[in-house]
Amino acid sequence: MPCTTILVGKKASHDGSTMIARTDDGFFDVKKLTVVLPKDQPRSYVSKISHVKVDLPKEPLRYTACPSVDPKHGIWAASGINAANVGMSATETITSNPRVLSADPLVVLQKAAGNKKEVPGGIGEEDMVVLVLPYIRSAREGVLRLGALLEQYGTYESNGIAFNDEQEVWWLETIGGHHWIARKVPDEECVIAPNQFGMDKFDLKDAFGEQKENLCSADLKDFIRENHLDLNQKKRFNPRDVFGSRTDMDHIYNTPRAWFMGRYLAPYSYRWEGRKADFGPESDNIPWSLVPDRKVTPEDVKYLLSSHYQGTEYDPYIRHDSGRRGAYRPIGINRTGVTVLCQIRCDVPEAIKGIEWICFGSTTFSAMLPLYANTDSIPAYLQRVSLTPSTENFYWASRLIGALADPHFGACIQNIERYHNAVAVKGRQLLLEYDRRMTESGDFSLIKEANQKLCAMAEKETGEALGKILATASERMKNGYNRADQ
Numbered sequence: 382m383p384c385t386t387i388l389v390g391k392k393a394s395h396d397g398s399t400m401i402a403r404t405d406d407g408f409f410d411v412k413k414l415t416v417v418l419p420k421d422q423p424r425s426y427v428s429k430i431s432h433v434k435v436d437l438p439k440e441p442l443r444y445t446a447c448p449s450v451d452p453k454h455g456i457w458a459a460s461g462i463n464a465a466n467v468g469m470s471a472t473e474t475i476t477s478n479p480r481v482l483s484a485d486p487l488v489v490l491q492k493a494a495g496n497k498k499e500v501p502g503g504i505g506e507e508d509m510v511v512l513v514l515p516y517i518r519s520a521r522e523g524v525l526r527l528g529a530l531l532e533q534y535g536t537y538e539s540n541g542i543a544f545n546d547e548q549e550v551w552w553l554e555t556i557g558g559h560h561w562i563a564r565k566v567p568d569e570e571c572v573i574a575p576n577q578f579g580m581d582k583f584d585l586k587d588a589f590g591e592q593k594e595n596l597c598s599a600d601l602k603d604f605i606r607e608n609h610l611d612l613n614q615k616k617r618f619n620p621r622d623v624f625g626s627r628t629d630m631d632h633i634y635n636t637p638r639a640w641f642m643g644r645y646l647a648p649y650s651y652r653w654e655g656r657k658a659d660f661g662p663e664s665d666n667i668p669w670s671l672v673p674d675r676k677v678t679p680e681d682v683k684y685l686l687s688s689h690y691q692g693t694e695y696d697p698y699i700r701h702d703s704g705r706r707g708a709y710r711p712i713g714i715n716r717t718g719v720t721v722l723c724q725i726r727c728d729v730p731e732a733i734k735g736i737e738w739i740c741f742g743s744t745t746f747s748a749m750l751p752l753y754a755n756t757d758s759i760p761a762y763l764q765r766v767s768l769t770p771s772t773e774n775f776y777w778a779s780r781l782i783g784a785l786a787d788p789h790f791g792a793c794i795q796n797i798e799r800y801h802n803a804v805a806v807k808g809r810q811l812l813l814e815y816d817r818r819m820t821e822s823g824d825f826s827l828i829k830e831a832n833q834k835l836c837a838m839a840e841k842e843t844g845e846a847l848g849k850i851l852a853t854a855s856e857r858m859k860n861g862y863n864r865a866d867q
Contacts, residue, residue: 385638385712386473387682388543388550388572388670391727395676399550401543402682402722403470404744405459410718411450412459412776413766414739414752414759418443422515429455431490431502433534441515445737445754447719450766458510460721462735462754465518466547468723471509472540475554475578476626476635484608485557488535503535503558509542520544520551524563524596527553532598535559541574547725547734554578556624560604565594570670571646571677575638575712578625579669583618621669632663637695637709639667642685646673662695662709679738679749680805682722687744688712698790713745715783719776720744723754729816732825736812739763741776746783746797748804748846750775750839751812753828760836775836778843785847785854792853800846807838 389400405412422441427434442465446458460470488503504512512530517523523544535558544551552572553563564580566572572579585602588595598604605611605623612622640662644653650672651659660667689711690696697707722738735754740747752763762775770777782800786793815831818824 383576384473386574387685388566389677390550390566390568390570392568393571393673393677395678398724398726399545400722400724401468401470401545404686404720405718406714406716407718409716411768412447412719413450414447414763416445416757416759428508430507431537433501435512438516444514446510447721451768455507456511457507459719460723461510461514462723462737463514466725466734467517468545468725469510469514469523470543472506472542473574474576475539475541477539478626480610481557481624485560487537488558489537502537504530505536505538506540520546520549524551524553528561531561532559545725547727554580560598560601562620563596569672571673572670573639573642575635577631577635578621580620581669583620585618627665634710637662638712641688641690643667645685647671649674679722683749686712686720689745713743715743717743730820733819742779743783746786747779748801750804751808752832752835756828760833762836762840778847782847782850785850789854789857793850796849803842804839808835811835
């Protein structure tokens with residue numbers, strides 16, 4: 382699915398936590414937040430899309446997930462944090478090139494025809510969280526398990542996948558049908574990934590040696606050499622040039638998002654605008670990772686994933702059009718199902734290290750709510766979501782706010798910002814209160830009470846915001862008329 386990812390190393394964050402976040406930009410997918418208990422995890426998994434069957438290990442861990450409410454196309458668990466405080470986000474759809482895809486074709490389902498039996502395809506976004514997250518106790522283990530599955534079963538699509546634990550953040554990108562490459566995100570850096578093969582540095586010597594910060598499929602060197610994939614000059618290995626793309630569509634759909642995120646995170650370290658800019662919206666060499674000019678917070682991540690190029694001439698909501706309004710694909714797009722930020726903290730007891738920040742619908746208009754991840758149940762406001770629109774859950778209420786506010790952006794944005802701020806402030810207040818109470822008492826059963834209060838707060842604030850936005854949209858309906866209008 383077309384998505385946008387941000388990864389934050391522990392020394393780049395304001396509190397020493399690691400963060401992985403992604404917008405899940407399907408086609409208005411109806412999503413919910415749930416918990417998968419070990420007894421409910423399948424022991425044999427069959428993909429709806431590719432029909433591949435995978436036998437799973439015994440004794441899975443409990444984990445959170447954001448599956449599709451309608452199961453007809455599969456689970457699509459999206460993101461979650463498991464009981465070992467490991468986060469996973471899957472997947473960021475990425476790009477490739479004909480040289481790679483011809484040398485290692487994608488493993489696509491071959492349906493039965495005539496005397497030929499069906500041949501299952503590989504694994505994909507539908508499957509990865511379910512196949513990996515319940516069985517790992519570190520981010521590195523996530524890379525190794527997923528890498529082994531890719532080598533065994535292959536994949537039918539090109540994807541990037543993120544993992545984090547208390548100490549590390551790892552990013553894996555698939556290469557063709559069976560190959561893969563992964564890097565540990567430098568602790569002091571942030572990664573910006575907009576639907577494009579991203580890695581621009583990789584240490585092959587480390588990957589085939591100590592494997593401290595670089596991992597890959599076992600035959601990657603031979604694969605590159607035998608298929609003449611290396612386009613690099615001066616002996617500098619740039620995976621993006623070897624495995625990625627460089628197309629006109631990238632310049633409209635992908636690179637502008639990286640430009641906006643980099644411009645926000647490192648406004649002083651690089652020039653992002655003007656004739657002497659280091660990088661522009663259509664640059665092919667925007668860094669995959671960079672050191673932010675100031676420490677990064679969850680609110681920064683939310684702001685970036687809500688972006689519509691505000692403050693630039695590309696903003697679709699800008700009043701005065703220079704001819705470039707709406708030129709590029711925004712990050713905060715209309716069709717997002719769910720956005721999840723998996724945060725693993727370092728300065729609190731083990732039981733409350735994992736915080737999952739949830740935002741449904743278009744991030745431009747929706748609020749992001751934090752929840753404690755170490756729980757065996759999720760409040761109804763986030764979990765009890767049906768396919769029928771309702772104001773009684775966070776998903777549909779968020780979708781309604783976005784649809785009503787979008788055509789009246791200028792009139793609604795003040796109330797939208799007040800709503801976001803209210804949820805952020807009150808959410809953090811509750812986290813601070815319950816962090817203190819649970820740390821002092823050692824009673825971590827309070828997680829359920831805290832999550833209920835967080836959801837009750839979000840329901841109240843969302844209902845009030847929806848009422849204000851509805852009133853504004855109603856006042857501006859085209860069929861409005863008064864006797865004095867004659």
